[in-house]
Amino acid sequence: MPTSQEQQPSFGEVKASASKNIGQLLQDLQSFEHAIETENVAEIYRIYQGKLHKELKETSNQNHEIDNLLARKLHDALLARFEYLQFVKKISPTLLQYRIGQYYHQRPTIMVDVSVPKIYIEPTVLNEWRNFNETDQSQLKEIEQKINQLDVQNLTLQSEVEELEKKLLPINKQIQLMSQQKTIFNRVKNEEEYLQLLNTKKQLEADIQKLNVQKDDDTTLNRRKEAYQQDYFNIQLHRALITKELRLVQKYATSLDHLEAELMQFITDYLLPREEVQANDKGF
Template identity: 30%
Template structure:
């Protein structure tokens, strides 16, 4: 008959063996996953690479296996290679991070990045501001905005010319009223004082109204520097919109040439990601 001490020893051995078997199974599973990941990378089965790395490996193994961006560099290099093969007119302009790359479409006088590739997804996204500019150019909104600014500029010029004439007329009327007021002051006596003061009060109100009208026209001619600044600001806005429109139209022409249109470009980029993930699939 076994002693209690012997029974406890046997139980401990059984527990330890169970732990060893469990640990062995876990380690064996991890080794199997890493082996399948290595095979998928060697055979460039990209969908399997993403699935095994992101969905099967524990976070700790993901981090340790990518400690020096080994996985990141593999994914970005394969993505860039496939982009160059599928869209040879796309040019990588900047590597933002180990998993983010910015591209332009073609080469033209004002190069700029228009889309970003994210290797962690993977995904290709057109920058929202760039898309907004393309849509504005395609819909004619740039022309409408520039026409409105040009109207403001023309209106400012017209008011400047009209203001000169209006101010001359208002100054003459104010001068006449002030002359009439001065003449009434000279005729004021003890006997007619109340009547003269009432008339002067009416003249003061007329002068006040005329000066108020004059203040509304003065900004268009009185402050030449302010007027010039406003005209320069409007001209700069028009020039900036014209340049923005020219760049957007150039890019749209490239898109139409390479893809057939913006909608077709979206479809082609989505299809590229799908094909990339299916690359090497068995």
């Protein structure tokens, strides 16, 4: 059985191993530094995402220096390849937003993640594009029905209230008449009938009050209608936006599938090893 002393590496072996590791770190650092100086994007990604030591990564990108460099390079290359894309916003050091064309209502639709790198259609937008049916008016018709139902419901309740008020009118007259014909003992001649009329009146008034609570006044009704009309307008506007976006996709990229394929191919080409390039001074 070997002893613990026999299992321990010699000082020379430790020294050689340490020297090799340090040498590799220095070599990686020099290669990384050279890639940055020459703005060799493919090499930067290869080293930064691969074998570069964690501490070196954190130090070199402490203030997002690497992120900013990669964002600028990718931005320039992207707009050179897709001239119809419009930069919208840099929402983080590594996440950029773009849109297709210059339609003033348009939202950000293309996302670029510099850290991967990855370029893709924003998921919510992609889902809307793929499932959009320009002839489908179901959402708008549903809101129209809700607006109509408000009027119908209110008119129905108003009719019921008026009907009950018609029934209440002769009862009130009868109660008033019987009250005026009280005896000298302050009692109505037919007390049982009188009490029955009072109960009927009470029930009718309760029913009327209940219906009035369910029925909107003009202010409330108009406010609810306006809310539905705003929803209607927003849906119309959003559908028009999607229609315009899809027409721009067709104009510039033939189809949605072709656009996705072009974006994927762009990243593939962008990361291909290539000859060192001189620093590009184009601003971002």
